[in-house]
Amino acid sequence: MNDAIHVRGVSKRFGEVQAVDGIEFVVPAGSLCGFLGPNGAGKSTTIRMIMSIIYPDSGNISVLDGSALDHKDGIGYLPEERGVYRKMRVGDFIKYMARLKGMPSRGLGKRIDDWLERMDLEGVQKRKCQELSKGMQQKIQFISAVIHEPELIILDEPFSGLDPVNARLLGRTIKAMNDAGRTIIFSTHVLHQAEQLCDRVLMINKGRIVIDDDLDTIRRRHDPRTLRVRTAMDAGGFKEQAERVAGVRSIRFGEDPEVLEIAMDDGIDLGEGMSHELIEALNTIGSMRSLEIKTPTLDDVFVELVGTTIARVEASETT
C-alpha cells in the first residue's frame, strides 16, 4: 500500500455554498501531512468526507485501500468539535471509546495509565470529565482517538485551545507516532507547528487544493527572491544607492528599520551561484553587518496564496 488516503475529484455542496470543489490529493502511507487553509476553506468538510461521516456529491475517496467505514478500527480521529461524556469518569470514557474501536479489554487499563502519564494527566482516571479543564478534556479526547494504535490518524485542529506547553507536548507525541510508522494528517491554523512537524503540506482555499507538496518543494516554489541586508550605515541612504544596482527590482524596509528587504529580478541567481558582482556592488555602497537570503515560511506562502485569492475575488466582485 502506497497511499493511505486517495481523494479523486471530490465535491461537496451545502445549499448555495460549494464547500469543496473537485479536490484531488493523496496522503502517502507513513507521511505526516499538514492540512492547512483559512477558516471556511473546506478542511473539516474534507476530513469528514474522508471519515465517511458525510458523503461527497461527486468523486470518490479511498482510505487504507477501501472506505473509512470498512477501516474504522484502523483510523484514529479527533474531530474539530471537542466532546466527551461530561458525567462519565475519564478512565471509563477512554475505555468505552477504545472498546468501540475494537480493543480487547485485556491490558487496556495499563495502556490507559501509560497514555495518561504520557500526556501529563496522571491521576485523573476516577475524575468525571466535566471536572477537567477544556485543555485536559482535549488531551483526553486525543488519547481516546489514538489509544487503539491506528494505522491512520486524522486530527482536525489538534492544537487549538492548548497552551504552548501542551501544544508542544502534543506536537512531540504526534511526531513520535509518525516515527513509529503511523500515517498522520492534521489540519491546523498554527502554521509554524505544521512547518516544524510536517513533511508534506496540503493547502486548501475556497474548497480547492492550492498546494499539495513536500515542504522543501513548496519553499523553493514560493521563493520570494529576496535578500535581507542589515547595514552599518544609514539604511535610507543605503536604500537609495542600492536601487541603482543591476538586478534589483525593489527595496523596502523590514520590520527592523536597520534591515532592508531587497527583491531581485527573476534572472538573478540567489542560490549557490550568487554572483560576486552583486555582493560587491552592495558592499561598495556601505559595509553590511549581515546579508541573508530570505526563506519563505508557510505563513508567507499562506498569506501569498490566500491573499491573492481574496484580492482576485474582490476584484471580480467590483467589476
Place this chain on the structure above:
Amino acid sequence: MSTSANGLRKIVHIAWREIRYTALTPAFLLGVVGVPIAMLGLIVLYPLLLSQEARPLEGTLAIVDPSGLVGTQVEIILEEDRLEEEAAKKLEETLKKLPLDGALQNAGGGMSLFRPNIDLFKTEINLELLVVLDPEELPRLKDRLQAGELVGIAVIPDELLDVTADLEALPDDEELLARHESFELFLTQDSAPNQTNALEDVLKQAVVETRAQLGDIDYETVQRILTRPGVRAIRVSESGENPENIKIRMILPIVLMMLLWVSTLTSGNYILTSTIEEKSNRVMEVLLSAVSPMQLMTGKLLGQSVVASFMMVMYGGMAILGLFAIAMADLISVGLIVLSLCYFAIAYFMVASIMAAIGSAVNDLRDAQSLMGPAMIILILPMILWMPITNNPESALAVVTGFIPPLIPFVMILRIASSSEAIPIWQIVLSLTLGGLSVVAMLWMCARIFRVGVLMQGKPPSPLELLRWMRYR
C-alpha cells in the same frame, strides 16, 4: 474477528452504556424502582399504621333516654361487636398456626393475603353505659363531661322514637321537627373524629333498631328486604361458564395499557435526552468515528429496550402479584402475557425510534417539543380510545384501529384484556404482522433521519426537512 461480529460487539457496548448510565443511576433507582417499592410498602403498612394509631373509644357514655330502650339497644350492639371481634381474633390465631405462618389463605382457587374479617379501620370501642331516664339530669351530666368523667352524652328525645308520627302534619316548629329527626350528642373538645364517628354509628343503629321494636317489625327482615341484591355475572360460552368480575375486567385493560404506555414513554424519553446530550456535548462525531449511525441507534434502542423491559417486568410483576392477592389471578393467562410482550416490543421500537430521530435532529429539549407531535399522537390516542374499546372490544372502531400501525399495540392490548370472547386468531396474527412491518419501516425511516440529524447543528428542522433527510445519500 468478522466484521459483523465486530459490529455486533460495538452495538452491545453502546447498549450496555445506555443501560449503565440510565438504569444504574441513583436517579433511576430512586424514581423508577424506589418509588413503586415505597408505594408497595406503604400499601402494606398503611392499614397497620392506621390500626395502631386509631385511638380506641374508652370511658363512660351517658344516654339520656326517657324510654330507656335506646340505652338497652346500644348495650346489645356493643356486645355483638365485641363477640364478633373476639371470633375474628380467634380465627386469625388459628390461621397463624397453619403452614406459611398463616399469611396465605387458600381461598377459592386463588391466594388471599387479606386477614380474616377484621376491619382494620374500625375504632375499637370499650364503653360503659350510663342510661339516664330523667332529662333534668342533663346539666349535671354536662359538668361531668367537662370534668372528663364522660366521653359523651347522647340525648334521645321521645319524639325520635315515635314511629307513628306524621312529620308533614307537624306544626311549623323547627325545634320540634329536629327532635323527631335527630338527637344531640355532647362531646369533649379532645374527642377524635374516628371516635365521634364510631359513637354516632352505634347510636344511630340503636335508634333504628329501637324504632323497629316499637313498630313491632322484625328489623333483620326489613333490612334483608331493603338490601339490593348483588349480581354474579356468568359468561356462558362453548368452552363453559366463567364467572365475570366486571370491575376488574374494566380495570385490567387500562392497567396493561398503562404499563405499555409508561415503560414505552419513559424509555423513549431516555433515548431522546441521551441523544440530545450526545449532540450538545459534541461527543457525537467522536462516536461516529468508531461506529456507524445505524450501529449507534441500534445500540441505543437495544439498551433502552432492556431498561423498558425491566420497568415492564417490575410494574407488571407487581400487578400480577396484586391479582394473586385478590384471588383474581385467573384473569391473567400465559397467552395474555406473551401477547403483551409482543405488543410491548412493537410499541417500544415504534416510539423509541421516533424519539431517537427527534433527538438526533435537535440541539436541546425545547427544540424537541415542536417535533414531538407524531410521538404524542401515538401515545394520546389510546387514552381517548380506551373507554369505547373496553366497552365494546368487538366494535368496528376497535377492530379497525387495531390494524392502524401506530395504535396496534395499545388497541390490541385493550381488546384482548377486555374481551370476554377470544379475539379471532387472524386478527391477532394480522396485527402482529402489520405491527412488525411498521416497526421495520419506522426503524428504517428514523435511521435515515438519525444518520443526517446527528451531524446537524443550528436551527431545528421542520417536519418537511426531516422527510427530505430520508432521501439524502
